[in-house]
Structures are given as structure tokens and as C-alpha cells.
Amino acid sequence: MTAITQLSPRLLWQFFDTLCSIPHPSGHEAAVRQWITDWAQERGLVTIQDTIGNLIIRKAPTPGMEQRTGVILQAHMDMVPQANADVDHDFTKDPIQPYIEDGWVRARGTTLGADNGIGLAACLAVLADDKVQHGPLEVLLTVDEESGMTGAFGLAPGMLQGKILLNTDSEQDGDVYMGCAGGxxxxxxxxxxxxxxxxxxxxxxxxxxxxxxxxxxxxxxxxxxxxxxxxxxxxxxxxxxxxxxxxxxxxxxxxxxxxxxxxxxxxxxxxxxxxxxxxxxxxxxxxxxxxxxxxxxxxxxxxxxxxxxxxxxxxxxxxxxxxxxxxxxxxxxxxxxxxxxxxxxxxxxxxxxxxxxxxxxxxxxxxxxxxxxxxxxxxxxxxxxxxxxxxxxxxxxPGWQPDPQSAIMQLVLNTHKELFDLVPNVKVIHAGLECGLFKAIYPEWDMVSFGPTIQGAHSPDERVHIEAVSRFWQLLVRVLRQIPEDKAASFK
The missing domain is CATH 3.30.70.360 (Alpha-Beta Plaits)
Structure with a gap:
């Protein structure tokens, strides 16, 4: 355990610290997937591994919220392996070494894996924390996003039951994403x-x-x-x-x-x-x-x-x-x-x-x-x-085409305003998110992406802002609580 386990929200940071200790570069997610599977099964959660290596975990709704629209929380399990030339680091064997500096968490000489490790840790924290209120919940954890989006390409129709997808792979606090580039x-x-x-x-x-x-x-x-x-x-x-x-x-x-x-x-x-x-x-x-x-x-x-x-x-x-x-x-x-x-x-x-x-x-x-x-x-x-x-x-x-009529987008915007007295920026990101591929397989899904501020992703300068992680968690928890029974209902 490192000093980051004392940060708030503590449960999220504890999961992220554990993820840092398990090597998981693209193409080498087996160890982290097995650890997550073992942990989830010990908690009595339903786990499904598909033929491509993606992991789906289901959690029963909070009592009284059974009729809420089903939600899929989504993150990818792999990270980009980059190290400075003077750093001897084997990403398939050596743990990431996170540390705190001036309000940020960084790694010693390597990528941190906050992309998308913070989102992954948030998904696990939702599964672990019974105080988080939610309706029917599925967590979708994909493989090989960074080097080829293999997991998203291989996701089969009919595997998931929810109708709203919350993607956690965005990297700017105060921004909410409704589209992305293809490639x-x-x-x-x-x-x-x-x-x-x-x-x-x-x-x-x-x-x-x-x-x-x-x-x-x-x-x-x-x-x-x-x-x-x-x-x-x-x-x-x-x-x-x-x-x-x-x-x-x-x-x-x-x-x-x-x-x-x-x-x-x-x-x-x-x-x-x-x-x-x-x-x-x-x-x-x-x-x-x-x-x-x-x-x-x-x-x-x-x-x-x-x-x-x-x-x-x-x-x-x-x-x-x-x-x-x-x-x-x-x-x-x-x-x-x-x-x-x-x-x-x-x-x-x-x-x-x-x-x-x-x-x-x-x-x-x-x-x-x-x-x-x-x-x-x-x-x-x-x-x-x-x-x-x-x-x-x-x-x-494919890219993820923006949907100006997205109901979940409006809910996230309203919730952000309630929490922080600020309407976030609605953006389209040039980076590739898996949402475009998901939309091709599950066209009925209503999707949105948000996350904390991460700078320097894909380089050893990668760092994640500690306060932004706290706000990201607050927003995620509140959005889950406010998912309506009818997806088409007004969020005004």
C-alpha cells in the first residue's frame, strides 16, 4: 500500500493502488482480470468473461430501485506502457509506483495508468460500496482498448441488459463528452x-x-x-x-x-x-x-x-x-x-x-x-x-456521433449543476472512445462519458488531479442515484 490509499474517496484510491501493483499493459490484462474476478465472486457478484476476454459484473439494485433503467458502468482494463529512457521498467512484471506531488498523483518514471485506471477503480468502488444507491447495474470492463480496441470490437450483442452506458474514460474535470473520433x-x-x-x-x-x-x-x-x-x-x-x-x-x-x-x-x-x-x-x-x-x-x-x-x-x-x-x-x-x-x-x-x-x-x-x-x-x-x-x-x-437529444447527457449536466453550481462543457473528444463501437452493437444505448482531469496520458508525465477525482466520484454516485425508471422520462 502507498500513500495514495489515504486520499479521498478512500475506497476508490485503494482500488487504484491495488491496480498499480498488478501489471496490466495492453495485451497483458489476465492477472488484473483474474484478481477482479476473484474479488467479485467473493462478494457474491455475478461475473461473466466473454470469449474475447472482457469482464461483465452484475450487482443487484438497491432495494426500492428495482424499476430504474439499467445502467452499464464501463472502463477498460489495460494501460499504455511508456517509460523514460533512463528508467528500467518491465510493464509485464513491475508494479507502477504512484506518489503524490502538489495535488496530483504521478508515477516514478512511467505512465501512471490513471487512463483508465481511475475509471476502473471507480467502477469497482461502486460495486464494493453498498451505500451507493443505484438501479440494476452492470460493470463492463474491456481488454486491449489502448492498442486496438479489441474488447470493444469483440463484444457480442445480447451480453448486456442495461440501456444507459456511463463511460469513465474522459480526462477533463468539468467536461462531459457526447461524441468521439473514429480511427x-x-x-x-x-x-x-x-x-x-x-x-x-x-x-x-x-x-x-x-x-x-x-x-x-x-x-x-x-x-x-x-x-x-x-x-x-x-x-x-x-x-x-x-x-x-x-x-x-x-x-x-x-x-x-x-x-x-x-x-x-x-x-x-x-x-x-x-x-x-x-x-x-x-x-x-x-x-x-x-x-x-x-x-x-x-x-x-x-x-x-x-x-x-x-x-x-x-x-x-x-x-x-x-x-x-x-x-x-x-x-x-x-x-x-x-x-x-x-x-x-x-x-x-x-x-x-x-x-x-x-x-x-x-x-x-x-x-x-x-x-x-x-x-x-x-x-x-x-x-x-x-x-x-x-x-x-x-x-x-467508427466514431461516436453526437446525440443532442441524449437524455442521460441532460441528466449529467443537471446533476453537475446541482453538485458544483456549474454547468459543464459539452464536448466531442478527438481521442478514440469505445462508445462508437458499442453504439454499433447496441444502437439503443444512451451514452455519456466523463472523468477526472488527467494530464500527460500516454507519456511518463501522466498525472491525475486529486480534487478532480473526488468531484468525479461525487458526480458518478449522484447520477446513479438519479437514474429514472423510464429512460424516456423528462429530466427537467
Missing amino acids: VDANITLPYQAESVPSDHQALRLNISGLRGGHSGININEGRASANKLLAELLNEINKLQAGIRLSEVSGGTLRNAIAREASALLTLPKSANPALAELITARQQQYQQEFNGVDDFIDLELVSADLPQRVMTSDLQQKLTQALLACPHGMMAASRDIADVVESSSNLGVINTETEHIYVQCLIRSLNDTGRDRVANATAAVFNLAGADCEFDGAY
């Missing part, structure tokens, strides 16, 4: 064409580090630097030097839904090219410090000695790869015409890897509509096809 993964492979390393060459590794990174949906319009895009710029400038510098391998980023924080390139070059390369890197370091001042203040470029590789790319491949990465769509592509201050379409150049037979690139393309998604996808494919790469798209998921 698709672009998986790109470019055959590795090799040559022998010139006999007079030495090897240097160009490293880019110190970037903030962040969530490729929430932070994509903030002008944060992408290590992968900076690397493409640098390689393009290196090619222009005409100094005989050759590229052996490139790598950058680890997740398609996280803005790349680090990237590197293994170069070989004659000693005569050292001064020009060093001068270029120094100049770019100064440029980036000015360009990203106040946004990414700690960008670091360095050249370090490396072992001579066995191969380098052909000059043709080096040029085509560099230009394709440079031209690859990244960042906000279009703003919504219908909703102020909302990104319509974006793309994140998330991952670059050099493998034995090819270079692998992965982008996550998001949009509020299929037209915008397809436009960016087609542009991405065109860029890489010109370079001789194959571009395949998979994992497409």
Missing part, C-alpha cells in the same frame, strides 16, 4: 535494400530525446514535437550534405497512439564528414529550442560513437525512406466545421522500426467522419507507395 491504423512496410558498409567509414548514432510526447488524440493539436518527424527532417538535411553519410537503421516511438518522444538513426560516414554533421546537429538543436519554446523545452540531439553495422541502406532506399517519412501526414489535418475548437482529422507517425527484411512504420489516423479518415489514409498510402512501400489499413473503428 484506423496504417501499417507500412518498405523492403530493406542493403549494401556493404564502405571500408573507410565509422559509425555514429544520432539520438533524439527529451520530448514530451503525449496522447495522439488529445495532444495532437498542441504543436508538440514528434521525435519521428524531427528525425525525418534531420535525415533529409544529412542527405543534402553530400558528404557520403549512409543510413543503416532508424527507429522511433513505441506506440501508434502516442506522440513519439524518442528516435534514433545509426549512421556510417567517413571521418571527413564529422565536422559538417556536428555543425548541422548543433544548428538544429538551437533551432528546435527556439521553435518549440514553451511547448517542448527539453529536446536533446546528440551524436554518440557506435559499433560499425554489417550493412547500410542503398542510396536509393535512403532517399526514398527519408522523403516518405518527411512527407508522411502528421498532426492536425483539419478542424471541425461544426464544433468549435475540435479537431476533425489527424494523423500520428507513431512507430518506426528497422527489421531484418524491411522498415516498418505505423500511423494512427483519426477523424470524426469516414470521409476525413479516408482522405488522410489515402494521402498516407500515396506517400509510401511512391517510395515503394506497401501500406495496409486495419483496425478501423
Whole structure:
């Protein structure tokens, strides 16, 4: 147990502390799912695990509330695994180490997992606390949301009985969400064409580090630097030097839904090219410090000695790869015409890897509509096809179309006003929520999403605001108590 177990609401924070102690990155939710299942069954709760690995838990209504409309509380069980370069952390084995700092909870050198661990902890706290009043209740806990929404894709119709879904995966206190972007993964492979390393060459590794990174949906319009895009710029400038510098391998980023924080390139070059390369890197370091001042203040470029590789790319491949990465769509592509201050379409150049037979690139393309998604996808494919790469798209998921007539939305707005004397902002989030997939399977569901303030999600800077968690809990508990008997009833 850590100090966060003494925070309020205590039951929620105790559950979150336990979740931090059980490794649960995407694709490795078995341990946390088993712990939740054992805990729920000990309490006599009905638990159902579907074929994809999702977990459904049912709790009987509070006496006298049996006729209320059934509610599904929803969270996902996985977290994004990101650690600082100087932190040795195995997310499949090592616990997260939370600590309190200036009114926030953070983790030591890694992502915290507040996304969506706080929502998950809130669901468990509702199940555990018999003082929370509610009608028929189901808790839906999905798997693999962060890396592919596998759980939402695999959810079968008829598994759930409720008609109102409360999604807990939003990240701003005072905002309530009624829609989200859809997305698709672009998986790109470019055959590795090799040559022998010139006999007079030495090897240097160009490293880019110190970037903030962040969530490729929430932070994509903030002008944060992408290590992968900076690397493409640098390689393009290196090619222009005409100094005989050759590229052996490139790598950058680890997740398609996280803005790349680090990237590197293994170069070989004659000693005569050292001064020009060093001068270029120094100049770019100064440029980036000015360009990203106040946004990414700690960008670091360095050249370090490396072992001579066995191969380098052909000059043709080096040029085509560099230009394709440079031209690859990244960042906000279009703003919504219908909703102020909302990104319509974006793309994140998330991952670059050099493998034995090819270079692998992965982008996550998001949009509020299929037209915008397809436009960016087609542009991405065109860029890489010109370079001789194959571009395949998979994992497409729909957006959650806003419903201005949502009764549960109105209830949440009214309840927030009652509790905090403040009408929250109604928003559409550019990040992907599972609600769009749920709506395709259960079109009758009325859905809303809200949560506490979480900053820096998908990066080691992730933190959750303690007071916002308390307000989130108060809102959730009051909304559950005020769910009406008839879903279509007026909430005025």
C-alpha cells in the first residue's frame, strides 16, 4: 500500500493502488482480470468473461430501485506502457509506483495508468460500496482498448441488459463528452535494400530525446514535437550534405497512439564528414529550442560513437525512406466545421522500426467522419507507395456521433449543476472512445462519458488531479442515484 490509499474517496484510491501493483499493459490484462474476478465472486457478484476476454459484473439494485433503467458502468482494463529512457521498467512484471506531488498523483518514471485506471477503480468502488444507491447495474470492463480496441470490437450483442452506458474514460474535470473520433491504423512496410558498409567509414548514432510526447488524440493539436518527424527532417538535411553519410537503421516511438518522444538513426560516414554533421546537429538543436519554446523545452540531439553495422541502406532506399517519412501526414489535418475548437482529422507517425527484411512504420489516423479518415489514409498510402512501400489499413473503428437529444447527457449536466453550481462543457473528444463501437452493437444505448482531469496520458508525465477525482466520484454516485425508471422520462 502507498500513500495514495489515504486520499479521498478512500475506497476508490485503494482500488487504484491495488491496480498499480498488478501489471496490466495492453495485451497483458489476465492477472488484473483474474484478481477482479476473484474479488467479485467473493462478494457474491455475478461475473461473466466473454470469449474475447472482457469482464461483465452484475450487482443487484438497491432495494426500492428495482424499476430504474439499467445502467452499464464501463472502463477498460489495460494501460499504455511508456517509460523514460533512463528508467528500467518491465510493464509485464513491475508494479507502477504512484506518489503524490502538489495535488496530483504521478508515477516514478512511467505512465501512471490513471487512463483508465481511475475509471476502473471507480467502477469497482461502486460495486464494493453498498451505500451507493443505484438501479440494476452492470460493470463492463474491456481488454486491449489502448492498442486496438479489441474488447470493444469483440463484444457480442445480447451480453448486456442495461440501456444507459456511463463511460469513465474522459480526462477533463468539468467536461462531459457526447461524441468521439473514429480511427484506423496504417501499417507500412518498405523492403530493406542493403549494401556493404564502405571500408573507410565509422559509425555514429544520432539520438533524439527529451520530448514530451503525449496522447495522439488529445495532444495532437498542441504543436508538440514528434521525435519521428524531427528525425525525418534531420535525415533529409544529412542527405543534402553530400558528404557520403549512409543510413543503416532508424527507429522511433513505441506506440501508434502516442506522440513519439524518442528516435534514433545509426549512421556510417567517413571521418571527413564529422565536422559538417556536428555543425548541422548543433544548428538544429538551437533551432528546435527556439521553435518549440514553451511547448517542448527539453529536446536533446546528440551524436554518440557506435559499433560499425554489417550493412547500410542503398542510396536509393535512403532517399526514398527519408522523403516518405518527411512527407508522411502528421498532426492536425483539419478542424471541425461544426464544433468549435475540435479537431476533425489527424494523423500520428507513431512507430518506426528497422527489421531484418524491411522498415516498418505505423500511423494512427483519426477523424470524426469516414470521409476525413479516408482522405488522410489515402494521402498516407500515396506517400509510401511512391517510395515503394506497401501500406495496409486495419483496425478501423467508427466514431461516436453526437446525440443532442441524449437524455442521460441532460441528466449529467443537471446533476453537475446541482453538485458544483456549474454547468459543464459539452464536448466531442478527438481521442478514440469505445462508445462508437458499442453504439454499433447496441444502437439503443444512451451514452455519456466523463472523468477526472488527467494530464500527460500516454507519456511518463501522466498525472491525475486529486480534487478532480473526488468531484468525479461525487458526480458518478449522484447520477446513479438519479437514474429514472423510464429512460424516456423528462429530466427537467
